[in-house]
Ligand SMILES: Nc1ncnc2c1ncn2[C@@H]1O[C@H](COP(=O)(O)OP(=O)(O)O)[C@@H](O)[C@H]1O
């Protein structure tokens with residue numbers, strides 16, 4: 001193919017600063033990165049280094065103090081609030097450590113929720129995405145009857161239901177046992193192989209090692225460029 005790929009995410013000169021009393025804390029300082037479709041990038045760094053702040057910026061959950069976040073060619077900082085919400089819904093899937101499922105809704109209803117907000121609910125799509133993450137036979141169960149790994153599958157299916165181009169995951173396996181962790185990472189591998197871009201914050205070095213690239217944050221700044229994690233993608237190990 002000769003078409004030029006639009007990066008899934010491009011972050012330029014990004015700052016997010018907070019006032020803490022008379023002090024200003026730079027949760028992110030002069031941060032940049034480029035993520036291509038089909039790439040899984042790990043974000044590592046100590047607690048407080050800015051991982052969640054970065055994901056919230058890329059996920060359009062928070063606005064930057066300055067700098068640009070360009071997702072699939074759209075500079076999201078320029079979008080007014082209402083358009084930003086629609087953009088987020090259509091382009092970005094977000095997964096959190098604590099799942100955030102609604103306990104009184106079934107698996108299928110939890111997964112279908114983002115489609116309802118977009119006013120295009122389609123039960124077939126819910127079933128399809130549940131099959132994708134291995135939940136086909138749990139559709140009518142309540143989240144409370146699932147183990148942690150299956151709860152995270154529901155959250156992944158919910159994040160995927162509107163067919164985003166970008167999946168963001170903030171320590172997605174932090175609360176899971178080893179077997180569940182491996183299964184969730186296996187799902188991520190399959191999604192990336194299908195062309196989804198994934199940005200994942202993690203404490204887990206083994207998990208980071210499965211990423212195409214790893215970016216380390218230290219006090220909101222990139223520490224020492226990219227670390228090549230997987231040799232099969234070593235050609236993409238040089239970041240902007
Ligand atoms: N809403 C906020 N108000 C003030 N400071 C914040 C806020 N959110 C994050 N911070 C600060 O920004 C820094 C980065 O935090 P965070 O992004 O949560 O790091 P991590 O996810 O790597 O643990 C920390 O110093 C944190 O205290």
Ligand SMILES: [Mg+2]
Pocket residue numbers: 051052053170
């Ligand atoms: Mg965090």
